Amino acid sequence: xxxxxxxxxxxxxxxxxxxxxxxxxxxxxxxxxxxxxxxxxxxxxxxxxxxxxxxxxxxxxxxxxxxxxxxxxxxxxxxxxxxxxxxxxxxxxxxxxxxxxxxxxxxxxxxxxxxxxxxxxxxxxxxxxxxxxxxxxxxxxxxxxxxxxxxxxxxxxxxxxxxxxxxxxxxxxxxxxxxxxxxxxxxxxxxxxxxxxxxxxxxxxxxxxxxxxxxxxxxxxxxxxxxxxxxxxxxxxxxxxxxxxxxxxxxxxxxxxxxxxxxxxx
Numbered sequence: 414x415x416x417x418x419x420x421x422x423x424x425x426x427x428x429x430x431x432x433x434x435x436x437x438x439x440x441x442x443x444x445x446x447x448x449x450x451x452x453x454x455x456x457x458x459x460x461x462x463x464x465x466x467x468x469x470x471x472x473x474x475x476x477x478x479x480x481x482x483x484x485x486x487x488x489x490x491x492x493x494x495x496x497x498x499x500x501x502x503x504x505x506x507x508x509x510x511x512x513x514x515x516x517x518x519x520x521x522x523x524x525x526x527x528x529x530x531x532x533x534x535x536x537x538x539x540x541x542x543x544x545x546x547x548x549x550x551x552x553x554x555x556x557x558x559x560x561x562x563x564x565x566x567x568x569x570x571x572x573x574x575x576x577x578x579x580x581x582x583x584x585x586x587x588x589x590x591x592x593x594x595x596x597x598x599x600x601x602x603x604x605x606x607x608x609x610x611x612x613x614x615x616x617x618x619x620x621x622x623x624x625x626x627x628x629x630x631x632x633x634x635x636x637x638x639x640x641x642x643x644x645x646x647x648x649x650x651x652x653x654x655x656x657x658x659x660x661x662x663x664x665x666x667x668x669x670x671x672x673x674x675x676x677x678x679x
Contacts, residue, residue, distance in 0.1 A: 421447035424503045424516035428496040428537025430457045435523035437481035438574035442581035451489035452503035463497040463540035496537035500544040519545035522555030523577045527603045529657040530620035542599045552599035558606045577604040583611035597671030604667045614667035620656035
């Protein structure tokens with residue numbers, strides 16, 4: 414018998430960890446569209462890309478009660494592993510076990526900080542989306558721009574995810590109702606930190622240089638730890654018109670970049 418009005422199943426994951434405010438915002442947006450399964454790394458995993466690190470606790474899945482701001486807690490799954498692993502377990506194991514099927518779409522995010530330009534190859538948000546696509550499930554990567562990132566890190570408690578949450582719902586509906594635009598495998602969406610409406614977006618291409626630019630390294634003692642500094646300040650000549658960085662940084666609009674998993678240059 415044909416199922417009538419079956420709600421779409423949405424896997425929500427991220428790289429900022431199970432306790433991230435952005436994950437909660439993504440889940441709230443997704444819940445307005447369909448049934449949601451939350452499976453995310455048990456700890457912060459920023460900039461892990463699509464890594465498959467071998468950890469002693471790899472594959473442990475903790476069932477947790479998560480407060481996502483809807484008046485009651487929801488069951489979620491804290492995966493011991495990278496964002497790629499979280500997406501993989503979510504698609505291949507958790508959703509089939511809990512809901513009896515794979516998800517219709519994976520949402521990765523909402524990331525704390527933009528994922529634009531060539532920097533996306535190190536992004537765990539993008540890594541989880543790529544893993545989902547590789548397992549046959551279309552994906553949406555959502556990120557919220559953070560101005561003055563380094564000076565505010567690690568306390569981002571003042572962030573307002575309202576615009577990014579609305580954009581998450583908007584693009585889930587768009588993909589499920591209209592299909593993935595431009596034959597993409599996933600969408601990479603970056604929302605400005607200030608309030609914008611989901612409709613205030615631009616389809617963009619991936620800028621050919623990094624969004625987070627490494628700063629010169631001073632003379633130092635190699636036997637001691639050191640963190641390379643990055644900035645994301647751009648001049649007029651630093652971003653091509655039509656790129657994701659140009660739309661986000663200069664136009665102050667949501668950048669929507671269709672991405673394919675085929676990286677071949679012909």
